[in-house]
Amino acid sequence: MSASLEQVSGKHLASSGASKHHHHPLIRRLEQLVPLTEVDTAVLCQISAVTRQVAPHTDLVLEGDPLTEAVLVLQGFAVRYKLRDTGARQILAYLVPGDLCDPDAALLGEMDHTISTLSACFVARIPRDLLSDILEEHPNVARALRLSKLIEEATTRCWLMNVGSRSALERMAHLLCELQVRLQAVGFATEEGYEMPITQQDLGDTLGLSNVHVNRTMRVMREQSLIGWHSKQLTILDLPRLQEIAEFEPKYLRTTAGHERLPP
Amino acid sequence: MSASLEQVSGKHLASSGASKHHHHPLIRRLEQLVPLTEVDTAVLCQISAVTRQVAPHTDLVLEGDPLTEAVLVLQGFAVRYKLRDTGARQILAYLVPGDLCDPDAALLGEMDHTISTLSACFVARIPRDLLSDILEEHPNVARALRLSKLIEEATTRCWLMNVGSRSALERMAHLLCELQVRLQAVGFATEEGYEMPITQQDLGDTLGLSNVHVNRTMRVMREQSLIGWHSKQLTILDLPRLQEIAEFEPKYLRTTAGHERLPP
DNA sequence: CGTCCTCTTGAGACTACTCAAGCGGGGTGG
DNA sequence: CCACCCCGCTTGAGTAGTCTCAAGAGGACG
Numbered sequence: 212m213s214a215s216l217e218q219v220s221g222k223h224l225a226s227s228g229a230s231k232h233h234h235h236p237l238i239r240r241l242e243q244l245v246p247l248t249e250v251d252t253a254v255l256c257q258i259s260a261v262t263r264q265v266a267p268h269t270d271l272v273l274e275g276d277p278l279t280e281a282v283l284v285l286q287g288f289a290v291r292y293k294l295r296d297t298g299a300r301q302i303l304a305y306l307v308p309g310d311l312c313d314p315d316a317a318l319l320g321e322m323d324h325t326i327s328t329l330s331a332c333f334v335a336r337i338p339r340d341l342l343s344d345i346l347e348e349h350p351n352v353a354r355a356l357r358l359s360k361l362i363e364e365a366t367t368r369c370w371l372m373n374v375g376s377r378s379a380l381e382r383m384a385h386l387l388c389e390l391q392v393r394l395q396a397v398g399f400a401t402e403e404g405y406e407m408p409i410t411q412q413d414l415g416d417t418l419g420l421s422n423v424h425v426n427r428t429m430r431v432m433r434e435q436s437l438i439g440w441h442s443k444q445l446t447i448l449d450l451p452r453l454q455e456i457a458e459f460e461p462k463y464l465r466t467t468a469g470h471e472r473l474p475p
Numbered sequence: 476m477s478a479s480l481e482q483v484s485g486k487h488l489a490s491s492g493a494s495k496h497h498h499h500p501l502i503r504r505l506e507q508l509v510p511l512t513e514v515d516t517a518v519l520c521q522i523s524a525v526t527r528q529v530a531p532h533t534d535l536v537l538e539g540d541p542l543t544e545a546v547l548v549l550q551g552f553a554v555r556y557k558l559r560d561t562g563a564r565q566i567l568a569y570l571v572p573g574d575l576c577d578p579d580a581a582l583l584g585e586m587d588h589t590i591s592t593l594s595a596c597f598v599a600r601i602p603r604d605l606l607s608d609i610l611e612e613h614p615n616v617a618r619a620l621r622l623s624k625l626i627e628e629a630t631t632r633c634w635l636m637n638v639g640s641r642s643a644l645e646r647m648a649h650l651l652c653e654l655q656v657r658l659q660a661v662g663f664a665t666e667e668g669y670e671m672p673i674t675q676q677d678l679g680d681t682l683g684l685s686n687v688h689v690n691r692t693m694r695v696m697r698e699q700s701l702i703g704w705h706s707k708q709l710t711i712l713d714l715p716r717l718q719e720i721a722e723f724e725p726k727y728l729r730t731t732a733g734h735e736r737l738p739p
Numbered sequence: 740c741g742t743c744c745t746c747t748t749g750a751g752a753c754t755a756c757t758c759a760a761g762c763g764g765g766g767t768g769g
Numbered sequence: 770c771c772a773c774c775c776c777g778c779t780t781g782a783g784t785a786g787t788c789t790c791a792a793g794a795g796g797a798c799g
Contacts, residue, residue, distance in 0.1 A: 295722060323727050365583075422745090427748085746794080764775105
């Protein structure tokens with residue numbers, strides 16, 4: 212789709228073999244949770260060798276689907292969402308590079324929500340039986356994935372807090388802070404900002420706000436010199452104040468990023 | 476506290492031994508998820524032998540606590556909640572009889588929210604190492620608890636949908652429908668209603684509404700002959716319409732109750 | 740160059756909130 | 770046993786935040 216996406220290919224990601232994998236989002240992510248051996252990283256590299264480019268706004272796994280494979284995001288933004296009868300969409304979670312979706316939900320047998328891309332994405336599909344073999348043979352990976360699932364749950368609880376009891380400005384700020392930390396952990400963000408290739412409508416469906424109100428809220432944030440947002444590039448101008456507005460506590464993300472902000 | 480609570484004692488719950496356990500909420504709950512052997516039920520009975528009565532509005536596990544034991548609710552309503560700096564409370568989940576809290580979150584090491592009672596409760600505290608022994612020796616129980624955790628996650632997603640995109644009336648209706656099914660599954664509700672020993676403030680903190688608006692919403696539901704609510708006793712007058720308003724789909728709860736309502 | 744999609748802004752309406760006051764019922768102390 | 774008191778419920782009035790509808794502007798792409 213865009214030039215910046217084309218340069219990444221399945222071959223590129225797999226070819227580095229046993230050398231450093233610091234550019235591989237899944238490995239970067241899991242390494243922060245559990246120390247991994249060379250063998251572990253090699254296996255992880257291998258299962259994400261075959262990647263597929265997916266267009267924006269494409270459903271990857273549908274509600275009701277029988278859960279035959281896991282989805283790993285390597286580039287771009289994907290989400291879990293549910294639709295109401297009225298057509299309204301509620302986004303339940305973001306899947307950013309390094310996120311592996313539903314590694315152990317096989318017990319339930321059937322999806323209760325849909326996985327979809329927001330932007331153009333590179334994803335790998337991992338057959339469920341291959342994945343469970345790996346989990347058995349590589350306890351570090353298994354532990355890391357279990358931990359990462361618990362973190363996703365903690366994140367969902369934060370979101371519930373967000374839409375349940377925060378104002379539009381606070382919600383927005385919280386989401387931006389969360390994404391900053393999560394993306395920085397996999398090398399897709401700095402303290403200064405990141406690429407956020409989604410629409411204001413998407414943000415509204417995430418935060419329980421109308422697209423119009425998202426727009427007005429972002430204007431306020433721009434006017435107060437908290438952020439800039441131009442052609443999908445988010446610039447963070449005042450991270451401390453943004454975090455203060457959001458009451459953002461990065462601990463739940465279990466990441467090394469974002470912990471240096473508060474003096475003791 | 477109240478007379479109806481006094482008559483339940485730890486001894487009472489444990490004494491039935493190997494006979495039928497249909498009155499035991501944990502067993503009733505897990506049996507619906509995975510077939511259990513006599514040995515399984517005996518073990519479950521044993522771990523919940525020592526119960527403790529807890530006063531309303533008592534914190535059982537605090538945010539930041541090191542996760543040394545699991546909590547099993549046998550009677551009454553408990554919740555997971557988080558507090559904001561402003562003092563606002565967001566309730567994240569209800570724990571009703573038969574719910575076992577956090578069986579496998581040991582990996583995270585520390586709670587990111589607080590567990591607390593709403594009403595007077597009977598609870599059992601289960602040491603984490605005893606629990607993990609049981610999970611190893613009784614795969615059925617382990618499977619059932621894992622399933623039950625996945626169901627709790629699906630429930631959290633439904634709540635996020637609820638506060639994110641439904642009106643006050645719809646949210647309220649959805650919560651009442653969910654509780655009806657969950658309580659019926661453990662014998663604490665019928666199609667006609669159940670005891671709901673919580674305040675309107677609690678409901679507000681659950682649904683992201685003010686106590687005043689909860690009150691007005693309940694008045695509307697009473698005026699429309701959807702429900703009655705008198706001295707903590709909820710009467711459901713028109714379950715089909717309630718479910719229709721809520722767009723309630725009980726499938727996510729994986730319970731045998733509540734599936735007969737829609738003709739094909 | 741036209742079209743479509745997203746962003747932007749305005750105006751008016753509505754939902755839900757806050758503050759405030761009165762009511763009722765169950766538990767407690769005299 | 771009665772009176773009081775406290776907590777939770779109820780209702781009103783005014784307000785704030787957010788929504789809907791609508792129209793126009795700015796880009797990206799064919």
